[in-house]
Amino acid sequence: MIETKNILELFKPIVKEVLESMLKEEREIYLENNPPTKGNGFYERDLKTAFGELTAIRVPRTRDNGFKSALLPYRKRITEDLDALIRAMLISGMSTRKIAEVLKELYEIKISYANISRISQVGIEEIQKWRSRPLRRICRGISGCYGVSYQEIG
Structure with missing residues (x-):
């Protein structure tokens, strides 16, 4: 393999x-x-x-x-695709230290924690807006073998 x-x-x-x-x-x-x-x-x-x-x-x-x-x-x-990968890892909750370890292990790239933090600042306002947006209706669904039942919450 x-x-x-x-x-x-x-x-x-x-x-x-x-x-x-x-x-x-x-x-x-x-x-x-x-x-x-x-x-x-x-x-x-x-x-x-x-x-x-x-x-x-x-x-x-x-x-x-x-x-x-x-x-x-x-x-x-650093290329845009690598920037996007770093931001995706940050959004998913990975620490800058863990991201640096992953990049070193998988891609043999050494990036400082400070540079990872700088990259993460790009678009951080957009992420915060998305996370704090008002949620509309939330529906809870139960799916069974013979039918589907939905109950509206809120």
Whole structure:
């Protein structure tokens, strides 16, 4: 039986290669629209994803420093899918410590408790609104083999 970790490890190089190709193409589009400037090599950065940590991603740059990737925003170190996963674990009641342990065990990603707390703040007001919304009718149902009986409460 193949473990989840091993499957994710197989995808990491593919995801990295595809991402780098997309970034290069994004820069090419920028260069076509800004003829006086030229490409100026690459810089490397890491990205934490649901596939694990992608290290040394080659991000293209330009001489005029005007190229900004829409795929990989500046200073973005964690992908949206991983953000959503962390928020889902927080909503379900997991502590930041437990979330950090799960991410380290399953995805080999190390994220500080402080960063997990920062991620959780995104959308926290919406969650609080949803939790404190007024409830309408509540119906209690009893389902049997031969019939269904419902009783309205409140």
